[in-house]
Amino acid sequence: MRKPTVQALLAGAALALLTGLAHAEVVIKFSHVVADSTPKGQGALMFKKLAEERLAGKVKVEVYPNSQLFGDGKEMEALLLGDVQLIAPSLSKFDRYTKQIQVFDLPFLFNDIDAVHRFHTSPSGKSILNSLTKKGLTGLAYWDNGMKQLSAKKPLKMPADAKGLKFRIQASDILEAQFKAVGGVPQKLAFAEVYQALETGVVDGAENPWSNAYSQKFFEVQPYFTESNHGYLGYMVVTNAKFWSGLPADVRTELEKILAEVTVEVNKSSTALNEGDRQKIKDSGKTEILPFTAEQRAAWLAAMKPVYDKFTGDIGKDIVEAAKASNKP
DSSP: OOOOOHHHHHHHHHHHHHHHHHTOOEEEEEEOSSOTTSHHHHHHHHHHHHHHHHTTTTEEEEEEOTTSSOOTTTHHHHHHHTSOSEEOOBGGGGTTTOGGGGGGGSTTOOSSHHHHHHHHTSHHHHHHHHTTGGGTEEEEEEEEEEEEEEEESSOOOSGGGGTTOEEEEOSOHHHHHHHHTTTOEEEEOOGGGHHHHHHHTSOSEEEEOHHHHHHTTGGGSOSEEEEEEEEEEEEEEEEEHHHHHTSOHHHHHHHHHHHHHHHHHHHHHHHHHHHHHHHHHHHHOSSEEEOOOHHHHHHHHHHTHHHHHHHHHHHOHHHHHHHHHTTOO
16 A cells, blocks of 8 residues: 655645635624623624524624723724724724714714614715725624713703803714814713713713613713704724635625624614613603704704814715715605
């Protein structure tokens, strides 16, 4: 019996290695900073369930909620380094990678959450997801937190009511300009610090979806909420571009289908959660929810026109106009 040559042994080993790699299970670490019970948390778990069911033996998803792996300030770096494969940060976190993303921070741009969804699925909305590729990122989906409401220690009806009040904001140049335009004093604070800051008077007001206001009990320390729906707070599900393009085509295609399904459910649950939490805040009797008339909205939008003048050039006029057009069903 002839002994196999060294070349044959090496060829066999290489074939075995390639075969093993072809069938290797892809591990996707999905890291986020909120609880499993939130729409984002539920979306991550649903993605895990569907991916492991439909791609059994090919994909394993590990979900790490509540900053178990990386906090808010480190998760993007971890994604670029390949330490995690999926994250879903707030949209305002991406302005250093693409100025187009700032469109979502423009005040009074979208009439309601349905308009936001129409923009998400428009060519312009999809182009923002794709605009991150040169930075090593691939945007995969938009997930809702909800429309933002104004709150403060005094009633906010007209823009002049905000003068001199300190408002907590996320780290966003547009949100800073938004409150300065009405005479407010914006204060950048970490989300975890907001309740105490409102309670102690470090800040006088804030902007949040109903779900944040209820889950963090902001309504206990804010006597007035204005139902302004003046802005959108959302997330982008994003991955490492090199990792995503390196997946087997059939696996990547199926994961994209799964993410599309999960996105629909996350956004439905977010809408339902915000509606329910608004009612809970109202029923608590601890704060007053003020209506927002068309005339008041027009006055606030007019006062904040300088924000559009300042940032539209960076964002792109075509992107801003496409967002405005999404208000028409």
